[in-house]
Amino acid sequence: MKKKLGLQAVRASLLSALFVSGAVLGSGSGIAAEPAADRTAGFSRAEIETIVRDYLIANPEIMLEVQDALEARQRDQQQLAQIETIRAAGDDIFNSAHDGVYGNPDGKYTLVEFFDYNCGYCKRAMADMLEMTKANPNVRFVLKEFPILGPDSQRAHIVGQAFQHLMPEQYGEFHIRLMGAAGRATEESAIKVALSLGADEARLREEMKDPKIADVFNRTYEIANKLGITGTPSYVVGEEVVFGALGRDVLEQKVANLEQCGKATC
Structure with missing residues (x-):
C-alpha cells in the first residue's frame, strides 16, 4: 500500500513543479505562457495557492504522479545511503x-x-x-x-x-x-x-x-x-x-x- 504524503509536502512539490512546467498559469488561467520570472510577478501567495488548488481539483491525477515521483526519489536516496554504509562498514x-x-x-x-x-x-x-x-x-x-x-x-x-x-x-x-x-x-x-x-x-x-x-x-x-x-x-x-x-x-x-x-x- 502506498504511503500518503503530507498535504504540505505535496503542495510544496506541486507548486515548484507546476510553475517550472508552466502548467499552472498556462492551463485554464487565460494567461499565455511567459518566462518564469514574469509569470509570478504581481501574484500574492493567496492567489498562487488558489491557482494551485484549482488546478489540482481539475487535474487530481497529478497528485498520484507527484507521490510516485517522491517515493521513487526516496527509494533511490535510501539505496545510495545503504551502499555507502555497506562499503564503509563492510x-x-x-x-x-x-x-x-x-x-x-x-x-x-x-x-x-x-x-x-x-x-x-x-x-x-x-x-x-x-x-x-x-x-x-x-x-x-x-x-x-x-x-x-x-x-x-x-x-x-x-x-x-x-x-x-x-x-x-x-x-x-x-x-x-x-x-x-x-x-x-x-x-x-x-x-x-x-x-x-x-x-x-x-x-x-x-x-x-x-x-x-x-x-x-x-x-x-x-x-x-x-x-x-x-x-x-x-x-x-x-x-x-x-x-x-x-x-x-x-x-x-x-x-x-x-x-x-x-x-x-x-
Whole structure:
C-alpha cells in the first residue's frame, strides 16, 4: 500500500513543479505562457495557492504522479545511503568475529541475516538457509544477532553471544536448535540449548557478563539504523538490503545474480 504524503509536502512539490512546467498559469488561467520570472510577478501567495488548488481539483491525477515521483526519489536516496554504509562498514557486516557463520566459511557468496530468536518469520526462513547451504557449497550465511523483540529476546541473544565467543565452532548448531525450539526464546531456554551442546555453565554465565556483548549489539543497531533495517529477517546481499522472509527462490536468485553480474540485482 502506498504511503500518503503530507498535504504540505505535496503542495510544496506541486507548486515548484507546476510553475517550472508552466502548467499552472498556462492551463485554464487565460494567461499565455511567459518566462518564469514574469509569470509570478504581481501574484500574492493567496492567489498562487488558489491557482494551485484549482488546478489540482481539475487535474487530481497529478497528485498520484507527484507521490510516485517522491517515493521513487526516496527509494533511490535510501539505496545510495545503504551502499555507502555497506562499503564503509563492510568488515563489520560481512566478517565480524562476533557473528556466527553457517555453511561454507570460505563460501564465495555471502548473505548476512539480521535476526531475532523470537521472530516467527525468522523461524520459517531458517529452512531457506539450511536448504541453500546444502544445495550450494559456495554459499555462506552470516548470522547477525539483532534482538529487537523485547527483554526475553535481549537476554536470549546475550546467551547466544556468550556461546559464540566460547564455542564458535558449535554456534551454527546452537542457532538451529534455539531458532527451531517451540515457545518463546528466553535466557533459560538459550542456556539449556548451550548446555546441551557441551558448554560449561559457570564459564557461560561469566561470559554473559562481558560488557563487550552490549557493544556488539550497539554496533549492530547502528548499522541496521543506517541501512534502514527495522524488522527481521532482513538480509544484506552484495550491496543490496533485502527486507523480509521472501523465500528461498528470491534469495537464490540474488546469489545467481551475484555470480552473473556481481550484483544482487542485475
